[in-house]
Amino acid sequence: MSTNNLLGPLWLSVQLAGITTIVLMIVATPIAWWLARTVSRWKPVVQATVALPIVLPPTVMGFYLLIILGPSGAIGHWWVELTGNALTFSFAGLVIASCLYSLPFAVQPLAAAFESLGNASLEAAWTLGASRLDAFFAVALPLSVRGYLSAIVLSFAHTLGEFGVVLMVGGNIPGETRVISIAIYDQVESLNYSAAHQLSALLLVVAFIALFGMFFINRRWRQR
Amino acid sequence: MSADSRIRIRYELKRDDFALDVDLRLPMRGITGVYGPSGSGKTSLLRCIAGLEKPTSGKLIVAGDVWQDSSASIWRAVHERDIGYVFQEPRLFGHLDVRSNIEFGLRRREHERAPDMQHIVSLLGLERLLQRRTDELSGGEAQRIAIARALLCAPRFVLMDEPLASLDQARKDEILPFLDRLHAEAEVPIIYVSHNIDEVGRLCDYLVVMDHGRVVADGDLQSVLVRMDVPSLAGAHAGSVIQGQAQAYDERDDLTRLRFSGGDIWVPGRAAGNADTLRLRIRASDVSLCRSMPEQSTILNIIPATVETIQAEHGPSMLVRLVLGTDRIVARVTRRSVRELDLKAGDKVYAQIKSVAVRRQ
CATH class of the missing domain: 2.40.50.100 (RNA polymerase II/Efflux pump adaptor protein, barrel-sandwich hybrid domain)
Incomplete structure (x- = not known):
């Protein structure tokens, strides 16, 4: 099998995981901050909603997303009017689906980090003239850096290994939605085991390096 | 120009298990002690002054400037109040070294006259600690840095919430001389919360005694200390x-x-x-x-x-x-x-x- 057939799906997966992770850090931060600090009685509702993708079969999520993102769905319709393209079976649609699918893996480590941060440092920062936003960026964020590391690696790795949702929402379009997990499935379906081996080994190595990197850096920080 | 160079405090705070009800005029000079048994509302009072807690109704006027007035919906957020706050624990920022910790407020407040970093660093004996990381400090050193950090944001006054309470006697004895120097040399007024009458007697010029969320005595230290009708000033503390x-x-x-x-x-x-x-x-x-x-x-x-x-x-x-x-x-x-x-x-x-x-x- 050609290098292009091997690296194309990997590169697409990495792009998808990378963009999803960046979007998730921006989206998950305020959600996690709210969850860590609120005393609202709506907190368990939001917690449960955010955690849903962990328990739902990817096909269930994928099915609902297919409907919502489809040209006649709530978001898909609006997207078609805005850009002229459909969201389903497109890379943009995959990013949206992945963000929802990996949301708990970003929110939960961040919420845990913000919770353990507590109020003490923030109050100190406020009394030293820092506004709420300033105190977040100058104190809360750097003190939660390990939570961010976990959130980044988990979101990235989880998106990298996503299959069911992609299949439902994205299909199997080379260069657009044919990510590495789909490519592996495709090769196995056509009994092309050697290509499936190569792709699988590649994903295994990338996933291991990402997780190893996280635990290694985490340990170094703990020792400091 | 307002002739009243005092801190005017009127707070009412109601909670299920606690009520604060104070009406005070504090001098804007020297050290004012706020003394009372634990649970008497000292810390709540301090947190209200800092804006960390919002009383049910209240008014705070600092030398003529209205910082909060619930009847006129005036409210200055914590970071807009020119105060320094020293907590019971140092609360240093672990991701910053000592120097950056001390400069945190310096860079964030606007100053008519920049505070003299050199002077404050030497007043608290921190010259040799500036490059350290915060986890390389003793409890006493960390609290001295917290005091310097509060002073360096050039506050109108400094609030200290039992700054020695979390330290053992040896660490207390290490810090008290620095507080004596602060009292003698620094021009900034301090409101000092403590449940230790010896600390209060040593450091303060003016004394407020609190009990069950109310002020039971206030005035010059010497005249308040001999008030025998105030239970917390009698007994072993007399x-x-x-x-x-x-x-x-x-x-x-x-x-x-x-x-x-x-x-x-x-x-x-x-x-x-x-x-x-x-x-x-x-x-x-x-x-x-x-x-x-x-x-x-x-x-x-x-x-x-x-x-x-x-x-x-x-x-x-x-x-x-x-x-x-x-x-x-x-x-x-x-x-x-x-x-x-x-x-x-x-x-x-x-x-x-x-x-x-x-x-x-």
Whole structure:
């Protein structure tokens, strides 16, 4: 099998995981901050909603997303009017689906980090003239850096290994939605085991390096 | 220009298990102690002043500037109040070194006149700690840095919430001299919360006593300390503070003679240079009374005094407030002694003062 057939799906997966992770850090931060600090009685509702993708079969999520993102769905319709393209079976649609699918893996480590941060440092920062936003960026964020590391690696790795949702929402379009997990499935379906081996080994190595990197850096920080 | 250069505080805060109700005018100079048993509302008061807590209704006017007024919907957020806050724990920022911690507020507040970093760093003895990481500090060092950090944002006043309470005695003794220096040299007023009467007697000029969310006494330190009707100032904490001028040092016996309004008093060691004003803390349990001048006694300080009031305590003892010149001190004696000596208000007696804690003013 050609290098292009091997690296194309990997590169697409990495792009998808990378963009999803960046979007998730921006989206998950305020959600996690709210969850860590609120005393609202709506907190368990939001917690449960955010955690849903962990328990739902990817096909269930994928099915609902297919409907919502489809040209006649709530978001898909609006997207078609805005850009002229459909969201389903497109890379943009995959990013949206992945963000929802990996949301708990970003929110939960961040919420845990913000919770353990507590109020003490923030109050100190406020009394030293820092506004709420300033105190977040100058104190809360750097003190939660390990939570961010976990959130980044988990979101990235989880998106990298996503299959069911992609299949439902994205299909199997080379260069657009044919990510590495789909490519592996495709090769196995056509009994092309050697290509499936190569792709699988590649994903295994990338996933291991990402997780190893996280635990290694985490340990170094703990020792400091 | 407003003539009122005081801090005007009116707070009402109601919670399920606690209520705060205070109406105070505090001086904007020196150190004001807020003293009371734990749970009396000292910390809540401080947090309200800082804006960390919002009272049910309240007003805070700092030298004419309205910082909050619930009736006019005026509210300054914490970071808009020109204060420094020293918490019970240092609360240093772990991701910053000592220097960046101290400069945190310096860079965020607007200053008419930039605070003198060098001066504050040397005042608190931090020269050699500036490059350290915060996890390489002792508890005492960390708290000194927290104090410097609060001073360096050039506040109108500094709020200190039991800054020594989380430290052991050795660390307290390490920091207290720095607070003495702060008292003597820094111009910024301090509101100092404490449940330790010795700290209050040593550091403060003005005293507010709180109990169950209310102010039970406030005024000059010396006059409040001898208020025997305030339960938290009686009992084991009873005592008084007087001021005296150093007169002479006796090298042979290593004693210094001080003059105060009621006469002369000898204190151990070389207390200070001539004419320096010193602060003397005298515990009630270190004062005993005689009807006549004792002929021979090992007690050096025997001073004529007049009984002002006598108050019963729990158990066998009574508190006697004495007038010496224009000063007042408190003595603890047994009920039996009061009966046998037939002590009553207006009597002339001799106060024997066994020991005195001396602080430079």
